[in-house]
Amino acid sequence: MQRALELARQGVGLTAPNPHVGAVVLDKQGQLAGEGFHTYDGLKHAEILAMEQAGGRARGGTLYLNLEPCSHQGRTAPCADAVIKAGIATVVAAMRDPNPQVSGRGFDKLQGAGIDVVEAVLRSEARKLNDWFAKYIRTKTPFVTLKAGMTLDGKIAPPAQVSLGPTAMGAAAAGSGWITSEEARAHAQTLRHANDAIMVGVGTIVADDPLLTDRSGLSRRKPLLRVILDSQLRLPLTSRVVASAQNDVLVICSMAEERRRQELEARGVQVEQVTLAPISISAPRSKKVKQMPVRRRTGTGKPIVEESRTSGDGRPDLRQVMRRLGELEITSVLIEGGALVNWAALAADVVDKIFLYYAPKILAGSGSVPFAAGGGFHQLSEAAQVKDIALHRFGIDFAVEGYIHDPYEETNVHRAN
Ligand code: AOF
Numbered sequence: 001m002q003r004a005l006e007l008a009r010q011g012v013g014l015t016a017p018n019p020h021v022g023a024v025v026l027d028k029q030g031q032l033a034g035e036g037f038h039t040y041d042g043l044k045h046a047e048i049l050a051m052e053q054a055g056g057r058a059r060g061g062t063l064y065l066n067l068e069p070c071s072h073q074g075r076t077a078p079c080a081d082a083v084i085k086a087g088i089a090t091v092v093a094a095m096r097d098p099n100p101q102v103s104g105r106g107f108d109k110l111q112g113a114g115i116d117v118v119e120a121v122l123r124s125e126a127r128k129l130n131d132w133f134a135k136y137i138r139t140k141t142p143f144v145t146l147k148a149g150m151t152l153d154g155k156i157a158p159p160a161q162v163s164l165g166p167t168a169m170g171a172a173a174a175g176s177g178w179i180t181s182e183e184a185r186a187h188a189q190t191l192r193h194a195n196d197a198i199m200v201g202v203g204t205i206v207a208d209d210p211l212l213t214d215r216s217g218l219s220r221r222k223p224l225l226r227v228i229l230d231s232q233l234r235l236p237l238t239s240r241v242v243a244s245a246q247n248d249v250l251v252i253c254s255m256a257e258e259r260r261r262q263e264l265e266a267r268g269v270q271v272e273q274v275t276l277a278p279i280s281i282s283a284p285r286s287k288k289v290k291q292m293p294v295r296r297r298t299g300t301g302k303p304i305v306e307e308s309r310t311s312g313d314g315r316p317d318l319r320q321v322m323r324r325l326g327e328l329e330i331t332s333v334l335i336e337g338g339a340l341v342n343w344a345a346l347a348a349d350v351v352d353k354i355f356l357y358y359a360p361k362i363l364a365g366s367g368s369v370p371f372a373a374g375g376g377f378h379q380l381s382e383a384a385q386v387k388d389i390a391l392h393r394f395g396i397d398f399a400v401e402g403y404i405h406d407p408y409e410e411t412n413v414h415r416a417n
Pocket residue numbers: 018019021022037038043044045046047067068069070073074075076077079097099102137
């Protein structure tokens with residue numbers, strides 16, 4: 001199963017919107033007979049590739065894979081049928097398929113044909129690897145990771161510096177250097193690689209002029225979509241993001257001046273208008289305005305309840321932005337903030353996971369930029385709770401990874417934006 005997971009990880013960047021799946025076939029004698037992993041363009045599911053490699057040796061053998069074999073006709077025929085046909089005696093799977101079209105039916109098919117099924121081997125590793133898939137396939141909105149690099153005291157930048165040259169762009173980075181180490185920043189590139197889109201506020205572009213590309217050096221099926229929240233289309237035409245746009249930059253605004261829109265579109269930048277976030281006095285969760293719940297039915301016939309939350313800052317409604325990105329088949333979004341965007345995302349409750357890097361430095365001072373600015377939660381009881389914490393070391397830095405929402409939780413479907 002370790003090997004199956006290792007194979008599945010080779011598909012990162014290559015499988016979305018499909019899950020990361022790796023498979024190993026051992027023959028009757030327990031010898032390695034075949035292995036494979038899924039890529040979207042390769043079409044075939046991991047277990048099919050592994051069984052093809054095993055050929056006749058699959059008969060009476062054991063199939064290890066990190067996801068339940070599928071039972072439905074999708075772009076390919078049901079894998080469970082192929083497993084039965086190949087004469088596999090035992091299937092060891094790490095987890096159930098969160099896809100409502102499968103979810104248990106694959107196992108049922110196998111068991112119905114007399115195959116031994118062993119479930120939940122290395123389950124938590126497997127669930128972590130496909131956390132984004134679980135969210136997307138059940139809600140059709142992307143899995144959102146909030147990433148930031150900061151000092152021990154939670155500052156993402158020193159106080160803004162004034163007049164560092166003819167253009168302010170790049171001034172912050174040039175003036176202050178990096179907070180986190182090279183090791184931490186290299187790891188952050190792997191987060192970019194694992195996501196379909198990266199999201200920042202226009203303030204970050206104006207301050208740092210970042211390129212926002214995936215520089216992990218690993219190949220990916222689709223370019224990383226660079227999403228810029230820019231309510232009034234302030235994005236400088238001279239910024240590196242605009243200069244390098246090749247239909248991989250999407251600007252989300254709330255009011256688009258037609259000439260400005262055309263100028264951006266002429267440079268290969270897509271512009272979308274999204275309605276304003278509902279205005280409220282403040283955004284703490286306990287004060288969220290619960291409007292009449294809207295009931296609709298999911299594909300599985302399960303009723304889900306939608307509730308509106310406010311982010312209350314007059315900027316594009318992030319829940320709606322996420323819905324729109326889901327329609328564009330964006331399965332995962334990495335938010336690389338700016339203090340206001342970080343807060344807006346927390347306030348709108350769209351963040352599923354955090355990945356926060358800490359450098360052993362202290363900036364202090366009320367003028368330096370906090371990780372999340374804005375209104376903040378007003379009570380300890382309202383604070384965003386992070387669960388399933390994992391700690392990582394990167395050189396002299398460390399990082400905290402954890403979940404604000406469990407993408408597998410049944411009730412999670414009910415908050416389906
Ligand atoms: C994969 N790769 O190795 C396995 C998957 O449209 P299809 O036919 O590609 O089906 C996609 C679904 O198949 C996917 O959502 C998941 O539920 C199931 N299993 N998918 O892409 C694989 N085993």
